[in-house]
Amino acid sequence: MKRKREEEKSKANDSNSNSNGNGNGNGNGNGNSNNNMEIVWQTPANPPVKEDYIFRDGRRNVKPYYFEFISHVKNRWAGKTIVDLFAEEFKGRPYDYYVSAVKCGRIQVDGEMVPVSYTVKSSQKISHFLHRHEPPVMAWDVSILQKEPDVLTVYKPPSVPVHPCGQYRKNTVVGILQAEHDLAPLFPVHRLDRLVSGLLILARNASKADLFRQQIEAGKVIKHYIARVNGVFPEGEQVVDVNINYNASAGRSTAESGDSLGDTPLKGKAACTKFTRISTNGTHSIVLCEPITGRTHQIRVHLQYTGYPIANDMLYLCEHVTHREGMSADRAAAYSHHSPPPVSSDKSESSSEDFSIDPMCTNCPNLAPKGYEGHEEGLWLHCVRYSGPGWTYECPYPDWATLSL
Numbered sequence: 001m002k003r004k005r006e007e008e009k010s011k012a013n014d015s016n017s018n019s020n021g022n023g024n025g026n027g028n029g030n031g032n033s034n035n036n037m038e039i040v041w042q043t044p045a046n047p048p049v050k051e052d053y054i055f056r057d058g059r060r061n062v063k064p065y066y067f068e069f070i071s072h073v074k075n076r077w078a079g080k081t082i083v084d085l086f087a088e089e090f091k092g093r094p095y096d097y098y099v100s101a102v103k104c105g106r107i108q109v110d111g112e113m114v115p116v117s118y119t120v121k122s123s124q125k126i127s128h129f130l131h132r133h134e135p136p137v138m139a140w141d142v143s144i145l146q147k148e149p150d151v152l153t154v155y156k157p158p159s160v161p162v163h164p165c166g167q168y169r170k171n172t173v174v175g176i177l178q179a180e181h182d183l184a185p186l187f188p189v190h191r192l193d194r195l196v197s198g199l200l201i202l203a204r205n206a207s208k209a210d211l212f213r214q215q216i217e218a219g220k221v222i223k224h225y226i227a228r229v230n231g232v233f234p235e236g237e238q239v240v241d242v243n244i245n246y247n248a249s250a251g252r253s254t255a256e257s258g259d260s261l262g263d264t265p266l267k268g269k270a271a272c273t274k275f276t277r278i279s280t281n282g283t284h285s286i287v288l289c290e291p292i293t294g295r296t297h298q299i300r301v302h303l304q305y306t307g308y309p310i311a312n313d314m315l316y317l318c319e320h321v322t323h324r325e326g327m328s329a330d331r332a333a334a335y336s337h338h339s340p341p342p343v344s345s346d347k348s349e350s351s352s353e354d355f356s357i358d359p360m361c362t363n364c365p366n367l368a369p370k371g372y373e374g375h376e377e378g379l380w381l382h383c384v385r386y387s388g389p390g391w392t393y394e395c396p397y398p399d400w401a402t403l404s405l
Helices: 011-018 082-089 095-104 173-181 206-217 298-306 329-334
Strands: 002-005 038-042 053-056 059-062 065-072 107-109 125-132 143-147 151-156 197-203 222-230 238-241 243-247 252-256 272-280 284-291 381-388 391-394
Touching: 082 095, 082 107, 082 125, 095 107, 143 391, 151 173, 173 197, 197 206, 197 391, 206 381, 222 298, 238 298, 243 298, 252 298, 272 298, 284 298
Parallel strands: 002 038, 038 065, 197 381
Antiparallel strands: 053 059, 065 125, 107 125, 143 151, 151 197, 222 284, 222 381, 238 272, 243 252, 272 284, 381 391
């Protein structure tokens, strides 16, 4: 199997790319070797391009691609065999896959092939060369709202992460803007959860991003969201000043009420949100949300605390949520029995023939990775406005903000 790196735009990048692999991909480890197969290994230096995307059934998919993941041996990993390390720490693939990957050089230590019995040492570099399948997102456009010399604002669609994280790299707002509008570099000014839609502000240089950061940290930025909640939300401004405790392993936050001076000290962080009802039809209400602090899932948790949770937020509609098997908490919150959204008008459906099958890949021949075959919907939570000293940026309301009587 011959491997080949994509040509970089500069000699520096080319030199860096060529140093990242020594003889990787020279077999598939499962008896289906194809010596004529040409592999193009990508690194973060390879920018996304329009041709990377496949649109199918209302979802934006990424063509599977070969990618080098790099990590360094943590102290708690030291002393384990290379195969046991991967099997215990990265459970998305079967044990036999990791045995084959080590044997054929798709898993290396310090740039060298090692035997399956090799014992790793602290701080060693581990490279995993794999056929990467990114989870699909909704096929809606990332619409540009305002384009200035040092600021870009966009309408972020639900289900799309803001920047590379976890399994997402090209299927992100930053990746899509680079691929479809040649906009890079971009520096997100604030966070929006993957399932949340609306205004996203991106600085176009590091100095502007730092200025925004300073204003946010100084409390000079006012943030407005809207949510569609269950029930008839009370009239008048409602202020929730309740600590929030985020459980990373469960992927959800809880509100902590009580006295911090009591027998059991509060574990959560101080959090405050202001809520004002905009409209109601007796079943649902549209609520304006102004988070004063910025805790994980703050608006969602505080609305649950008031007794008026976001109407389609399965993660916070009840105290105890049984997650669907194989799903993260946020994906369980977004799982929908509804039909998928329509494909954007300027996006055409693509066929499966647009990507190659890797004989060693545990996700092929499917386009999406395992566990991502279902459809999800965005939360009824939308960022509508950010304002600071001398500036205001806004985003249109989504369709669900109009209540039918």
